[in-house]
Every structure is written in C-alpha cells, then in structure tokens.
Amino acid sequence: MNGFWFRSYKLAFLLPGLLILVAIILFPLLFTIVASFTSWDAVTPGLNGTGLSNYAAVLQDQRFWEAFARLALIAVATVTIEYLLGLGLALLVWREVRLKRFFRVLFLIPMMTTPVVMSVVWRTLLHESLGPANHLLAAVGIEPVPWLSAHGPALASVMIVEIWQWTPFMFLLLLAGLLSLPREPFLAAAIDGAGPVRTFFNVTWPSLMPVSVGAIVIRLIEASKIMDTIYVLTSGGPGTATETSGYYIYIRGLRDFEIGYGSALSITYLVVMTLALTLIAKLLARFAHGEGA
Template identity: 35%
Template sequence: MVGSASGMSTAQLRPGGAVELWAERHLRVLMLAPTVLILLGLTIFPSIYMFYAAVHKISPNPNVPWDFVGPGNFVRLLSDQQFHVALLNTTLFTVVAVTVEFLLGLGLALLLDKYLRRLTFLKTMLMIPMMLPPIAVAITWKLIYEPQFGVLNEIMYRLGLPLQAWAGDVDLAMVSIIVADVWQWTPFIFLLMLAGLASLPVEPYEAAALDGASSWRQFWDLTLPFLKPVIAIALLLRVMDALRLFDLVFILTGGGPADRTKVLSLYIYQVAYRFADPGYAAAISLFVLFATIILSTWFMKRMRLAD
C-alpha cells in the first residue's frame, strides 16, 4: 500500500487533483473555447439562415409567409443574363487585377530586397495604400477620375492629350476599377513576397554562384520554388478577396456604364435591396461561396502537385 501510494502523483492525492490535472492538460482548449463558440455562433447561424432563405421565395412584405421553391432559385441562375454578365465581369476583374498585383508586388519585393534594403521609409510608403479604408480609397479615386476637375484629366490636358470620362466610359470603366484596386492591394502582395524573400536560405545561392548560375537562373530554379508556399497563400487570399469586390464598383461606377463593371457582390446587393428578392440573393451568395471553396481547393491541390 505504501509503495502504491508513493507511486501516485501529488495531484492525484490532493482532493480534486484529477480535475486540476485534466484542466492543466486541456488548458489551451479551455482558453480557446469561448472564442471558438462565439465565432461558431456568428458563422453557423447566418449560414443556416442563408441556406434556408435560398430555397424560399421571400416577399418584401413581412406579413406574407415564405414560399418554398426548393432548387428553383439555383435553377434561375442558368437563365439569368444579368447574373452571367456579373459573373463574367467578376472573372475578368479577378484574373487581370490579381495577375498585375502579383507581378508588381513580386517585382517590387525583388527590387527592394536586392538593391534598396536600407530604404525602410520606402517600404513604409509602399504599404500606405493597403492601410487605408476601402471606402476612402474609392472616394479618392472617384475624385481622381472626375471628368472636369479630376487630377488625371488635368494631367492629360497639360500633356495635350484628349480628356476621358474614365469611370464613366464603356471601354475604360473596368480598367479604372482595376487600376484603383491594383494601387491599393499591390502592397499586400509586396509585403508577403518581401517576408518570403527575407526567409530564404543563403547556402543554395552561394553554391549556385560558385557553379556560375546567372541571376535569372537562380531566380527561376531557387527563388520561385522557395517562394511557392508564400505565392500560393498570397494568390489565394487575393483571389478570394477579389471575388468579393464591392466598394470600388459601388462608389466609382455603380455597376455601369452599360453593366460593364457590374460584379457579383454588387448584383447580390441589387437583387436583395433594389429588386427585393432576398431568397434569390441568398442563392447567388451561396454560388459565390461554393465557387470560392472549389477554386481554393483546386488551387491548393495544384500547388501541392507542382512540388
């Protein structure tokens, strides 16, 4: 009995020791539990509500009961021309904007990492657009694009070039949106790429230099493979955010002219509030959600297969 008692831990001998031992082992879970429960409450309930709304026809009159339509709202997507236009515009914006942001962000990161490391103030200046609220960015670019008194047309006038409507022109509206988005979010790519470059090992580059590899060869064979996880995260985050574009379009163009800049987020807003059809808006929102999940899963699998 004495030997058995001596083999027991102090925690087990004390009253309530087993509970304290369990709490100590699960301390991390206990500390995170309140936050996790709050997040689940803030996400699960809206998600269930959105699924429920997507299979109903909802009248703007709160006294009219919801009419169950099953997959009717999702089938409606196939014949909705406005949805097709918004989907095409969103895809075009996402592909062009994210590609330009990635190339500029990576180029700036390589430039500052190799030649301008000591210019810390320049790095800070480059990150300022990313820190500004999207609404402030949209209003700023609205003033820049203003046809009569905007800075951009003032520059065009002084250079002797024809003035443009920019955000109001059918051919230039989407370009104007992309330029504003690139200005704001290129620093995000730049910051991630710069952090990735700072973490690269030195030894492979020294060995490559001794073997006579050129700078381009080192970039292609060493830098890009090493940066692949960072590139995957940066592109994934930017694509997911670009698919939810709303602020710039809402303030700069309102989806016009001629629906050239109408994107999915703006169309969801119009369907829900202007056309008073929240059930159909919920169905479009679920489409965007599922498309984002499928695209993200496919992209991550492709990045793993490319290793």
C-alpha cells in the same frame, strides 16, 4: 490528473469565444440556405417555401453569370499584375538599397487605406472634367479619357484601383518569403558562375514558389469579394460594365428586397467560388511542387 484539469480549464476559457464564433458563422449561413428555398420579398414577406424554383431561376439568370465572368476577369487580371509588381518591389527592397526601410513603409500605405475612402479619392482623381488625371493627359496633348463613364475605361479603372491598393499585400508576403530564404543555394549559384537572371529563375523563384502560391490564393479569395470599391467608384456602371456577382446579389437581395432569390444567388456564388478556388489552389500547388522538384 493535474494536467487533465489544467487542459479542461483552458478549454473552458476558450469555449465561450468558440461558441460565439460558430454562431456568427453558422447561423447566417444556415438562415441563408433556408431563405433560398422561399419566396421572401417585399411583396410576400415570410418563409413560404418554393422548392428549387429560385435555383432554377439562377441557372437561367444571364446577368448573374455575366457578372460572375466579369468578376473572374477582374480577379485573375488584377492578382496577376499585383503578383508581378509585388515581386518586383520585393526584389528591389530585398537587396541592399539606400532608404530601404523608408521604401518598405511607403509601399504599404495603400493597403492601410480604408477601401471606401480610397475609392472616393480615386473617383475624384478620375473625374472626367474635374479630375487631375485628365488634366495631366491634356497637358501632354492627350484627349480626356471617360474613366468612369465608358465600358472599357470603367473596367480598367476598377482594376487600377484594386492593383494600387493590394499590390502592397503581395509585396509584404513576398518580401517576407525572400528574407526567409536560406543563403546556401545562392552561394552555390555564385560559385557556379550563375548571373542574376539565371539565379532568379533557377534559385530565387523556385524557392519562393510556396509563398507565392499562398499569396495568390489569398488574394484570389479577397478579389472575389470585391464590392465596396465598385459600389463607391462606379455603382456597377456604366450600365452593367463593372457589375460583379457581389454587387448583383446586393441589388437583388438588399436593394430590390428579393431576399429569397438573393439568398439563392449567394449560395450559388458560394458553391461555385469554393469549387473554382479549390481547383485553382490545387493546380498552383502542383505547379509549385513541380518547380521545387
């Protein structure tokens, strides 16, 4: 009986926070779903129902789907590079090297930087005429690069900034995974005469695969929400060269105040991203189990 009352008291203390959390998550989601079936905008305020017309318009909105494809490219490319760089740095610091603790802290600095502040700094560095990046290129005889004013360089600049900021996240998780690996498989590999390369591909990487899958999925989820970096760095330009789904939803929903259509874009984006990330997570988990076997 005493145990029952003790558990009840614990639940009573947790209940207010739980209710607030549910309200914060559920109310905006439900309101967005309701608004997506209306014509609410700057001209016709109010929740006037329009049925599925907003969703029919979303399916025909070529700019939205182009932004979605661009987001997929940025997410997949940056997360892949971040994983490779993070794994390399983690392997470097995992071994006994001098100043190991110093390098661990140094590699984490970009992740500690506020994205908006970081984007402002990078925009200054990549300025076409005043930025240090082009000054360094000119010093070695290379023509200035229009980092933020041409289609290809602008997209590459966004990826560079993302990679610079979030590689430390991969490094941190993968290093934690490496430090938790048991020593016995490595001792057995050394007894069998396996070299560093063979040990990595046959022991280290397969053992690290569960952590790798978790890190990749988490970063894909975060990369799919990229907004502040693009807003500060390129504002989606030049043209729509760096415009992603989140930024396009911001334009239609908040800048143009087409709340109904912006809500339909948001719900469509949420559904598509949930399905895509679930599929990717299952494929990666299946691959990890195959590697483990």
